[in-house]
Amino acid sequence: xxxxxxxxxxxxxxxxxxxxxxREEGAEEIGREMDAPVRYPRSIFFIISNEFSERFNYYGxxxxxxxxxxxxxxxxxxxxxxxxxxxxxxxxxxxxMGAILADxxxxxxxxxxxxxxxxxxxxxxxxxxxxxxxxxxxxxxTVLGLLFIAVGSGGIKPCVSAFGGDQFKLPEQAAQLxxxxxxxxxxxxxxxxxxxxxxxxxxxxVHCFGDNNCFPLAFGVPAVLMILSxxxxxxGRTMYTIKKPSGNMIVLVGKCIGNALSVRAxxxxxxxxxxxxxxxxxxxxxxxxxxxxxxMKILILYIPLPVFWALxxxxxxxxxFQATRMDGEVAGYTIKPDQMQVINxxxxxxxIPLFESFVYPVLSKIGIRRPLQKLSFGGLLAGAAFVLxxxxxxxxxxxxAVLPAGHESQLRIFNGLPCxxxxxxxxxxxxxxxVSSRGAFEALHIDVPDGNTTFxxxxxxxxxxxxxxxxTEFSGTFYxxxxxxxxxxxxxxxxxxxxxxxxxxxDKDRNGLPRMRLLANxxxxxxxxxxxxxxxxxxxxxxxxxxxQMAVTEGEYGxxxxxxxxxTVKLSPGGVYTLLLDEFQENEFNLQTHIITPxxxxxxxxxxxQYVVITAGEVMFxxxxxxxxxxxxxxxxxxxxxxxxxxxxxxxxxxxxxxAEAKFVQSQSLEFFLFAALMxxxxxxxxxxxxxxxxxxxGASLDSIEVDADGKKRNEALAxxxxxxxxxxxxxxxxxxxxxxx
Numbered sequence: 001x002x003x004x005x006x007x008x009x010x011x012x013x014x015x016x017x018x019x020x021x022x023r024e025e026g027a028e029e030i031g032r033e034m035d036a037p038v039r040y041p042r043s044i045f046f047i048i049s050n051e052f053s054e055r056f057n058y059y060g061x062x063x064x065x066x067x068x069x070x071x072x073x074x075x076x077x078x079x080x081x082x083x084x085x086x087x088x089x090x091x092x093x094x095x096x097m098g099a100i101l102a103d104x105x106x107x108x109x110x111x112x113x114x115x116x117x118x119x120x121x122x123x124x125x126x127x128x129x130x131x132x133x134x135x136x137x138x139x140x141x142t143v144l145g146l147l148f149i150a151v152g153s154g155g156i157k158p159c160v161s162a163f164g165g166d167q168f169k170l171p172e173q174a175a176q177l178x179x180x181x182x183x184x185x186x187x188x189x190x191x192x193x194x195x196x197x198x199x200x201x202x203x204x205x206v207h208c209f210g211d212n213n214c215f216p217l218a219f220g221v222p223a224v225l226m227i228l229s230x231x232x233x234x235x236g237r238t239m240y241t242i243k244k245p246s247g248n249m250i251v252l253v254g255k256c257i258g259n260a261l262s263v264r265a266x267x268x269x270x271x272x273x274x275x276x277x278x279x280x281x282x283x284x285x286x287x288x289x290x291x292x293x294x295x296m297k298i299l300i301l302y303i304p305l306p307v308f309w310a311l312x313x314x315x316x317x318x319x320x321f322q323a324t325r326m327d328g329e330v331a332g333y334t335i336k337p338d339q340m341q342v343i344n345x346x347x348x349x350x351x352i353p354l355f356e357s358f359v360y361p362v363l364s365k366i367g368i369r370r371p372l373q374k375l376s377f378g379g380l381l382a383g384a385a386f387v388l389x390x391x392x393x394x395x396x397x398x399x400x401a402v403l404p405a406g407h408e409s410q411l412r413i414f415n416g417l418p419c420x421x422x423x424x425x426x427x428x429x430x431x432x433x434x435v436s437s438r439g440a441f442e443a444l445h446i447d448v449p450d451g452n453t454t455f456x457x458x459x460x461x462x463x464x465x466x467x468x469x470x471x472t473e474f475s476g477t478f479y480x481x482x483x484x485x486x487x488x489x490x491x492x493x494x495x496x497x498x499x500x501x502x503x504x505x506x507d508k509d510r511n512g513l514p515r516m517r518l519l520a521n522x523x524x525x526x527x528x529x530x531x532x533x534x535x536x537x538x539x540x541x542x543x544x545x546x547x548x549q550m551a552v553t554e555g556e557y558g559x560x561x562x563x564x565x566x567x568t569v570k571l572s573p574g575g576v577y578t579l580l581l582d583e584f585q586e587n588e589f590n591l592q593t594h595i596i597t598p599x600x601x602x603x604x605x606x607x608x609x610q611y612v613v614i615t616a617g618e619v620m621f622x623x624x625x626x627x628x629x630x631x632x633x634x635x636x637x638x639x640x641x642x643x644x645x646x647x648x649x650x651x652x653x654x655x656x657x658x659x660a661e662a663k664f665v666q667s668q669s670l671e672f673f674l675f676a677a678l679m680x681x682x683x684x685x686x687x688x689x690x691x692x693x694x695x696x697x698x699g700a701s702l703d704s705i706e707v708d709a710d711g712k713k714r715n716e717a718l719a720x721x722x723x724x725x726x727x728x729x730x731x732x733x734x735x736x737x738x739x740x741x742x
Contacts, residue, residue: 040176041167046236048187051160053229054116055191057123058153060199060222062088063338065146066320067203068215071511072130073139081317081660087146088313089653094154095646096250099639101155103248108163109240112156116230119152121145123223130215158643167241193345195222200336207537212553249639256284256292291634294696298632298641301372301689302648304379307682308621309652310659311382311675312614315341317656318668319389319607324512325396325574328604334554334573335604337512343608347615355619371628372690376683378621383679385614386672392606393669401506401576401597402444403485409448410485411478412504413441414594416521416580417490417497419466425457425478435459435490438580438592448482455480459490459499471497489547491521502547506576506597513551514571514599518542522583526562533558533568549576559591567591575599632696 065087069080102111122145128134129141161184168177203218260280264273273279277296281289320338328335363369368377404410415421415435422434427446435441460473474497479486487504490497509515520528522544532538533556540552554573558565559581566589571577576597582590626645633641665671 038169038172038176040173041239041241043167043236043239043241044164044180044183046232046239047160047164047167048183050229050233051184052187052191053225053232054119054153054156054160055188056195057119057222057226057229058149059192060195060225061123061126061149061219062316063196063199063341064203064215064218066317067324067338067511068130068142068219070321071213072215073142077321077510078660078663081314081321082657083143083146084317085313085653085656085660087150088316089650089657090147090150091154091157092646092650092653094151095158096643097151098155099158099643100248100251102159103245104251105245107242107245108159108166109237109242111159112163112233113230115152115155116226116233117152118148119156120223120226120230122148122150122152123219123226127216127219127223130219132209132211157646163240166243189345189349193342196342196345197339200338203338204336207535212538249636250643252284252288253292253295253637253640256280256288259283260289288636291636294632294634295637295640297693298629299644301686301693302644304682304686304689305625305648306652306655307679308379308382308617309649310655311386311652311679312618313649313653314656314675315344315611315614318672319610322389322393322396322668323604323607324510325399325508325600326512326602326604326607327573327600330605337604340604340607340611343611344615344618347612348619351615351619352623355616370695371624372686372693374620374624375628376687376690378617378619378624379679379683379686381613381617381620383676383683385610385617386676386679388610388613389607390669390672390676392602392610393667393672395602395606397667397669399574399598399601400508403506404444404483406483407447409446409480409482410504410506411441411443411446411480412485412487412596413490413499414487414519414578414580415439415441415490416519416582417466417471417492418582418584418590419461419463419471421459421461421490421497423457423459425455427455427478427480438582438590440578440580440594446480448480453479453481459497466497474498489519491519500547505549508574508576508597508600509551511551512573512600514554514573514575514577515549515551516571516577516579517547517549518579518581519547520544520581522561522581522589524561524583524587528581529560530557530569531560532556561587561589569593572599 066080066084069075069083070077075083098111098115102108106114125141125145125148129136129138129145161181164180164184165177168174168180170177199218199222202221203215204213206214206217208214208217257277257280260277263279263282264276267279275293277289277293320341323337323340326337328337360374363374363377368374402410411427411430413423413435415437418437420434420436422432423441424432428449430443430446433441433443455478456475457478458473458475461467462472466472471492476499478488479501485504485506487502489500489502491500492498493500505515516530518528518530520542522528528542528544530540530542530552532553535553535555538553538555540550540557552571554571556568556570559567559569559579569577569579569591574597575595578594578596580592580594582592584590626642629641629645630638659671659674665674
């Protein structure tokens with residue numbers, strides 16, 4: 001979750017909704033004596049509660065989204081990644097629209113209220129679509145719901161903290177305003193931490209509507225919180241200080257640039273100017289034009305920045321899918337794959353004071369002290385994190401199933417009888433082999449000649465038990481197709497031994513679950529079932545006439561014939577199992593478990609290093625980049641620079657969509673290394689641009705931009721100074737004069 005948009009409300013939101021509006025005094029302020037003490041606004045409780053509920057909804061929904069797309073909507077991991085990042089991109093694009101809507105037409109209160117309703121509708125659509133008994137078009141409702149959430153979440157993002165700042169009377173309440181931003185920051189992190197921890201539990205540990213998980217509840221609880229957030233927000237209506245919209249600086253910049261280009265096309269020959277923006281001076285004045293020139297210098301540095309967000313936001317997509325193929329058991333508790341995302345906000349809270357008090361001073365001693373240097377270092381750390389994820393992926397590849405090459409076929413034979421059989425075939429290089437009693441035979445690399453896919457076999461046994469029951473031999477045909485696998489089961493049929501073919505798959509379950517198949521050689525008419533020893537509600541009934549493979553919940557199971565338990569079996573995440581059940585005497589059973597593909601053996605905690613590295617990169621890249629931009633931008637352009645910062649997040653997510661769709665590489669590990677290489681090259685370009693940049697004199701020493709020795713949050717100090725009249729004195733004058741001219 002980028003700090004830029006969610007963890008630093010004091011920096012992003014107020015500047016996207018400029019403070020230089022016309023104030024409508026609330027009922028409490030009418031008649032108040034100027035020298036009377038100013039009470040802390042009671043309306044702040046409603047705004048903080050609203051933000052907590054909204055962030056809980058957003059992160060709760062997004063945490064389980066990728067798994068929902070693959071597990072329930074049957075999207076491939078690539079398609080789910082594309083949908084996830086398109087949604088995230090839109091959520092960071094619509095703040096531009098929300099800021100313009102609030103500042104130019106509706107005002108902050110109405111914008112938050114109306115778009116929250118759209119937001120709530122989206123959350124409700126996804127939750128309802130996830131309820132199986134309703135038989136609603138889940139795919140369509142999910143896509144539409146995500147669009148509504150992107151519009152709602154993105155639209156209100158730039159206005160909520162700014163609306164909270166409007167409730168304070170300045171400069172009398174500057175200290176109280178600082179406390180508000182601390183509370184606001186806490187509400188964001190509390191909402192994200194709790195939801196990121198809770199929703200995976202609701203998804204996996206609760207079972208509803210006959211499923212072994214409960215996505216309806218995982219989506220429903222955040223949706224209820226979103227409805228509650230609207231109710232809370234509206235309840236404070238009579239207490240709010242509401243300001244009228246007076247125009248948006250983003251719109252003004254666009255008009256100024258458009259005017260400059262238009263006038264330049266007409267006057268370039270007759271009236272040449274030193275800079276192309278100078279052509280707008282006659283309408284917008286030298287002040288705004290000079291500020292836009294300074295803005296453009298900073299935006300040049302923004303060109304490489306989207307690549308960082310392309311890497312960072314894959315924590316919720318590619319890294320979550322990576323976790324589904326790993327072992328999450330720790331001291332009896334199993335970590336859910338989507339719960340790994342909680343590491344990021346936890347580390348952020350720990351890293352911010354650590355970097356201020358220790359890391360930055362150490363880096364300063366080795367020459368890394370300027371903001372652009374630290375930002376570059378943060379980007380390099382993101383690339384290093386993807387190198388680590390690439391090596392983890394290589395380790396995971398070793399635990400995958402062995403798949404046949406294009407010219408090969410695979411053959412598996414499972415013997416459900418109490419006799420060893422010897423096979424004779426005309427398969428090249430496989431003319432003879434044995435299959436032991438209740439055992440299995442595997443040939444994973446059989447070269448299949450072109451045009452020849454049928455091979456004859458004859459199987460025989462001399463064991464007394466099978467001779468007595470007239471099951472001494474049988475013959476038939478193996479069907480081996482290039483690039484495919486086939487399996488056969490030796491069982492009884494009509495009092496004789498026979499071979500039954502069925503479709504085979506050794507692939508791990510794409511959602512990380514165990515997969516099992518039961519092959520039964522029994523005479524009983526009683527039903528056979530698997531019952532989870534840890535959760536009595538989990539029961540799988542086995543059909544004796546079909547050999548279907550099914551994905552099941554991990555854990556230890558009792559194998560029951562009727563109501564009698566005849567054995568136990570442990571099915572671990574990612575494993576592929578074949579169970580052989582043989583009734584060797586009446587009501588006497590033997591169960592053998594064959595592991596076709598090993599379970600997940602790489603522990604999920606191996607993901608922690610890459611989370612640590614990318615979070616350290618986030619602190620250096622996001623916080624430093626935001627504060628550099630904010631301190632270097634002219635006072636009138638601070639709202640615009642924050643809008644473009646959010647836009648880099650949107651573009652970065654679209655970059656993931658492009659790479660995932662283009663499929664430059666087939667291996668996931670190579671894709672991680674590709675992103676790492678792209679990040680390193682991108683930071684090389686950024687360093688070249690940074691070398692040419694000359695820091696503006698922002699009225700503060702460079703040290704104040706870099707490190708506060710006392711460890712205070714730099715974003716709070718910048719936000720307070722921005723909210724005070726320092727900014728309004730210049731930016732509001734420029735903006736109001738320009739809008740009046742238009």
